Amino acid sequence: MNSHNRALITGASGGIGMALARIHASQGGDLVLVARSEDKLNQLKEELTSQYGVEVVVIIADLSLPDAADTVFRQTQNTDLQIDMLINNAGFGGHGYFHQRDAATEQSMIQVNIASLTQLTHCYLPGMVSRGQGQILNVSSIASFFPGPLMAVYYATKAYVTSFSLALAEEVADKGVTVTALCPGPVDTGFISTGQLDNVAVFQHARSAESVARLGYQAMIRGRLVAFDHIKYRVLVNWIAPLLPRKLELKLSRLAMERQGK
16 A cells, blocks of 8 residues: 555445445545444444554444535644545435335435435545545446436436446546446345345345455455445346347346245
């Protein structure tokens, strides 16, 4: 690691975010950890500072609130914390028919998965560009390449994240900054229980958060555009899906989201 090694990670209190924090700290990197759970973040801070001797700053923020991203940025600005790596990991999903789901929950999902991610990127990217150095990792999903019946808003938010990431990567390609979209399949995290996805077909074979975090971290360091956690997803997205009729793609996508035992 060089001296420019402070990573800000959202959703750092569990799952992929916590795993990414451990990986970065193990490389000697300093951290700014962002999430709602003060207890979990402070426990993680204590673990990482004692084990690796890195500097860890905790910021408590609820990214479902419209002003949260700006508040996080101000706190890092006020304490002169230069962010060299921005890892937008916070996000959540939910299962069910759109017309039956709670509208406020869907709006919160859009706020966390899209709006706060966009605003944090807008806050920290100019500094990276001016320094001619920086890395951004946006945690998206294989879902971003398909419409998702029974998870309509979640799939749509991830489509935004991947599209946004790819466009930014091209904009800053000559400015010393890289942007990577991590697009895993199902991951075994709190996301599954939070989104009531325990008995949904596709989540029966989820990969570990640690393995996905390692892959995403390495992809960010290498400046890759998109990182899939399995070659089958690369083949699906690049070679199979483009050949499928749209109605068939929708039927298959819906089957993957159906609850088991129906």
